[in-house]
Amino acid sequence: MIGKINYIVPALGLTLLGTVSGFGQQRAETAPKLLSKPLVSHIYTADPSAHVFNGRIYIYPSHDYEAGVPEDDLGSHFAMRDYHVLSMDRINGKVTDHGVALDIKNIPWAGKQLWAPDAAYKNGTYYLYFPVKDKQGVFRIGVATSKSPTGPFKAESAPMKGSLSIDPAVFTDTDGQTYMYIGGIWGGQLQRWRSGQYNPNGKEPATNEPALGPKVARLSKNMLQFDEPVKEIKILDKAGKPLLAGDNKRRFFEGGWMHKYKDKYYFSYSTGDTHFLAYATGTSPYGPFTYQGVILTPVQGWTTHHSIIEFNGKWYLFYHDTELSGKTHLRNVKVTELTRKPDGSFVTINYPAK
Template sequence: MSKYPSVKQIVVGLNAIVVQVVIVVLISGCESRKSESQQATVETETKDTITTPQKPTPVSQPLVSHMYTADPSAHVFEGKIYIYPSHDIEAGIPQNDNGDHFAMRDYHVLSMDSVGGKVTDHGVALDVKDVPWAGRQMWAPDAAYANNQYYLYFPVKDKQNIFRIGVATSTSPSGPFKAEKEPIKGSYSIDPAVFKDTDGSFYMYFGGIWGGQLQRWQTGKYDSTAAQEPADGMPLGAKVARLNKNMLQFAEPVKEIQIVDSTGKSLSAKDHDRRFFEAAWVHKYNNKYYFSYSTGDTHYIAYATGDSPYGPFTYKGVILNPVEGWTNHHSIVEYKEKWYLFYHDTQLSGQTHLRNIKVTELTHQQDGSIATVNAYIQ
């Protein structure tokens, strides 16, 4: 017998090999399609289970979007609403609890004839370079009208990095304003808010802890080593002083505002949901003084009422629940027989230091309480 296979044997062998190859290919194809099908199913299941977080729907829109604005102090002057906000910028400074990244350098004045109507930007009203004693960080301002002129009150760090409160004047509510050569004697910290009482007297409320440096003045002298706020016991209250008739200086020593609970006991420094942090504002309704403020790290705008512009003020509740962004700062004004709350959030940028101001209606209820505002539709 030949050791070599016959032609017939070769053909049969080749046929067997082809059949095996075909079977392998078919099996591989099936497995591949099965794998692809399983992968597609997994991907579909994954896509079905991933949801994109929805941003809350705001109850009001930014008043301006061509620049970032915050801390709106609103007043009715010459039949219009004038708003004196901070002007946020991106300065490229890392964020910290001292607020160094809030590096604002000027103020713009805004106005509108009606809520919901056109908002006019009147341009730069005051620049930090035009304040002789100023160093940096022009934070939340306020304004007042007396003696046939307008006054812009503003906090800014001096050349030693200590916050002082300055004043500038103008014959127009929109400015430009000219700053006095020195800050108000005896002033310190941030967030000046000027309230005109029904007897014509003007009072300035001010102060803010942490970056606002109020805690550094507990002894009456500036102490750069002071903790951000008291660990326990009595909290640090906002400050108040009546202004001179010339509106350029304090007429009396600075006093501290006391906020108490319904039993008359002072709020604890640990009571972060109710204690004062910054952003004081005062308005009067039915002969009651309403002292409102920010609780800071718990993000509420709260309020308390009293029978004197000096207090004490009894805590009543929350005006505005937390908004997007770390800080909040408000003002309250009556215009054409309605009350409005001005505030800010971070709708435009999503960044804490680049904010936008807003407005919504405020309601005083029959018992004098204020209906809590939710800035977003629940």
């Protein structure tokens, strides 16, 4: 376990001030100017789920490492095995790595691949939600608890009943109800659940059929289980028609996130193989959601996964790219400011090319 380590987060878009280990230092000095610099460089991090707890920003990322697994379209090379929690008291302030918050060896039912997590707080307890393949190779969602936002977290003895696929994103509405959004196609296995039962040979819809939507369910009061069966979310175009599976520049792929702004629900997500962060809006946490546009254009690296928070009156996008390694599976978490128009829509951020 790494103890608490502090790092200086550089101002957005400025030169990295230094690294603790050598793997990112030379690259950071010679790399082209991008949107922002990695929050930490002593470990590889990705898929940042950011939250504000007690006035401090806590980030729950994936922890990438070199597992020596050949790369494929199912993401087998993303063989993560633990989570670290990062925190900072302000944007561009120093970042603290609080060490290992949960290790796969302490999850009784887990097989492999601890993918993108999320966290929540309620009833005096912090909850860490995580996808991991069970011992049969099926992705399920697990939950672990702690009295501290930084852990260590203790995992429940079994996955959440009725859970499936990947990328849990937890949202608590202004009425106190909490919802989980889940799902990812291809390696995330969402297409294997089209019938309502797991089918290892399940396929995506044809290109002219409605795309697979993410799933949502309200959580129970104890935050440990679903309070209802999961439902599919519909994402529509502005004419009210479902986005099609072949519309891969707009349809949902993975990495959903929910936030609320002025009584409107904003569901944002990755388009996967086309690498956009897109968003859609609706009037209910269950949707349907109407596609609105692109938040972030494709970044360096194959994957993109994000979170959005408000902090001190400004909105921020946490995301990742591969600036430090140049390798798809060794990513680094970053943050950049978002700009909202008067109607609540986002100004698209164009990621600079090399």
